Amino acid sequence: MMRAMIMAKRIGVGAAILAGMAMAPMASAAEGDLSDKSVQVIMEYAWSLTPAQFSKKDGTVIMVDKKKPETAMVPLDVAREVVRVGRLSAHAQACNLPEEQVMNHRSLMRREVEKKKWSDQQELFINQLHLTTVMLLTGKIKLVEKDGDKEVVVDEKQAPAQTCTEEQRQKVKDLITAYVKSGPALASAVEPGAAPNTASTGSTAPAPKK
Numbered sequence: 001m002m003r004a005m006i007m008a009k010r011i012g013v014g015a016a017i018l019a020g021m022a023m024a025p026m027a028s029a030a031e032g033d034l035s036d037k038s039v040q041v042i043m044e045y046a047w048s049l050t051p052a053q054f055s056k057k058d059g060t061v062i063m064v065d066k067k068k069p070e071t072a073m074v075p076l077d078v079a080r081e082v083v084r085v086g087r088l089s090a091h092a093q094a095c096n097l098p099e100e101q102v103m104n105h106r107s108l109m110r111r112e113v114e115k116k117k118w119s120d121q122q123e124l125f126i127n128q129l130h131l132t133t134v135m136l137l138t139g140k141i142k143l144v145e146k147d148g149d150k151e152v153v154v155d156e157k158q159a160p161a162q163t164c165t166e167e168q169r170q171k172v173k174d175l176i177t178a179y180v181k182s183g184p185a186l187a188s189a190v191e192p193g194a195a196p197n198t199a200s201t202g203s204t205a206p207a208p209k210k
Contacts, residue, residue: 039080043073045141046132050125062120072121074129082108082126086133088179091172093138095164100176105130107180114184 092101
């Protein structure tokens with residue numbers, strides 16, 4: 001088990017998110033948006049899991065100043081869309097749709113990279129926000145008490161089994177197909193930008209530098 005966060009902020013909201021986003025049984029992939037406060041809490045979780053240093057496949061090293069989250073954060077409306085796509089990726093994982101899960105993630109990152117408005121730090125945070133959402137929904141992130149305080153931990157043990165009916169599986173597949181088709185073409189199997197290749201499992205994250 002990897003301790004991933006010093007202490008969770010807004011613990012009451014965080015606990016509600018963790019309970020409300022549980023996928024046993026799997027929730028509808030087309031559920032309504034989360035509140036602004038909920039999105040902000042997920043952003044905080046993602047920021048806590050964002051490493052201070054990350055090496056891209058081309059050898060470029062992204063340095064993140066963990067004391068200045070504003071340099072890596074994205075606007076709330078962008079974060080909400082990333083969380084929405086992350087929920088779809090989590091549903092794809094629950095429904096055993098690995099190809100759709102990967103394409104969903106790649107389409108998200110391609111869209112954001114092609115905007116040409118985000119720094120390397122911001123692209124890394126977008127990827128981490130997507131991954132954090134997947135981990136929240138698949139039970140990889142938990143709130144635990146330690147010495148009287150609550151903190152967020154990433155549990156790398158096998159997540160609880162999730163259920164997905166054939167009808168839900170088809171619905172998730174259709175939603176992802178439509179999302180990918182509505183975005184830029186994915187001509188290459190190589191992911192664009194700063195995104196690490198973690199979408200296929202949704203269970204691993206770059207470890208924060210201590």
